[in-house]
Amino acid sequence: MxxxxxxxxxxxxxxxxxxxxTDTREFVREHLGHCESCHAEFEHMRKPAGFIPDADIVPLKRIKKELFIKRLQTIFFTAILACSILAVAFGILTSPEFFPYSDKLFNVIDGSNGSIIITFDNKVTGYSCIKEFNKETDTEIYHINAWTTAWDGYSSNRGKQNMVIPFDGENKIQIFYAQNDGSEDVLIYGINENTNEDSVTLPRLILMPYFLLALLAFVILVILRLLLRNKQAIIVWIDRIILFPISYIAAHLCTKGINFTTYSLQRDFCIIMLVAMLFYFTMLTGKSLYKEKMGTSQKTDKYKR
Ligand SMILES: [Zn+2]
Structure with missing residues (x-):
């Protein structure tokens, strides 16, 4: 040879x-044309002894392509699952823990040009401020709060937080410290003219209706799925859509537990939506991988028989 x-x-x-x-094919064909032993080998390969042609057996090419897609899906699934776990951890670690009022928490100093400077204690790693304007008394009312997070507790990067409230030369200024634990806001600057009126910063409750809405959507979709169980085309869509409310509910429970109140609505809602989105794609990819696995094992069973 x-x-x-x-x-x-x-x-x-x-x-x-x-x-x-094409070139290789031409090269092989040309050789097979004049080489008897290779041609015999080719014939042998084309019709292996005892081989019963089976129309079900997919060509090697297709199997290769399927394997490639499956590998891509597995990589995507692993990556997005890791991202989901990281996002949940991030959400929990960066959730603000508000400080109750104490006179050591901050210093209020009059700055130049009538501005007010609030210097927070070292343990404060973040603050936020809500401004209102009372037209009747021409007063600018600020509600500030201060927090830290578990994440900030681990990291050493802790700068001192300062806040400057500018003075516009006309309005009176009142600053309250919002304790965000259901107790009264404390006046830390200015004179409170409504002394008989206690002000308490209440948590936002909007996460509760969102959660219930997701739950309701889930229940409706489950009922629809049962009613339309004979319509395969619709079921496929319901199965995709039903993952939305499931993701949202799971994301809420993972990041907030069974707590539905929030003092930082925007932040909490963004985290829940981010985690929900990641959960959604994790479940979608996981489902198709699982289906494929079941499909493959069924095929294998068929060949075994
Ligand atoms: Zn040959």
């Missing part, structure tokens, strides 16, 4: 499966 024959024998399996380039 010549070197050329050896080469041809190496390529033959691919040639039989039609997985070679």
């Amino acid at each position: 010549s070197n050329k024959c050896n080469l041809i024998r190496d390529i033959l399996p691919l040639y039989v499966e039609d997985m070679v380039s």
Whole structure:
């Protein structure tokens, strides 16, 4: 057997499966035309002894492509699952823990031009401020709060927080410290003219209706799925849509537990939506991977029989 024959024998399996380039195919065909032993080998490969042609057996090419797609899906699934876990951890670690009022928490100093400077204690790593304007008394009312997070507790990067409230030369200024634990806001600057009126900063409750809405959507979709269980085309869509409310509910429970109140609505809602989105794609990819796995094992069973 010549070197050329050896080469041809190496390529033959691919040639039989039609997985070679046009040039190679031409090269092999030309050789098979005049080399008897290679041609015999080719014939043998084309019709292996005892082989019963089965229309169900997918060509090698397709299997290869499917395997490639499956590998991509697995990588995507792993990556997005890791992102979901990281997002949940991030949400929990960066959730603000508000400080109750104490006179050591901050210093209020009059700055230049009538501005007010609030310097927070070292343990404060974040603050926020809500401004209102009372037209009747021409008063600018600020509600500030201060917090830290579990994340900030671990990291050493803790700068001193300062806040400057500018003075516009006309209005009176009142600053309250909002304790965000249901107790009264404390006046830390200015004179309170409505002394008989206690002001308490209340938590936002909007997360509760959102959660209930997701729950309701879930229940409706489950009922629809039961009613339309014979309509395969609709079921496919319901199965995709139903993952939305499931993701949202799971995201809420993972990041907030069974707590539905929030003093930082925007932040909490963004985190829940981010986690919900990641959960959604994790579940969608996981589901298709699972289905494929079941499909493959069914196919294998068929071949075994
Ligand atoms: Zn040959």
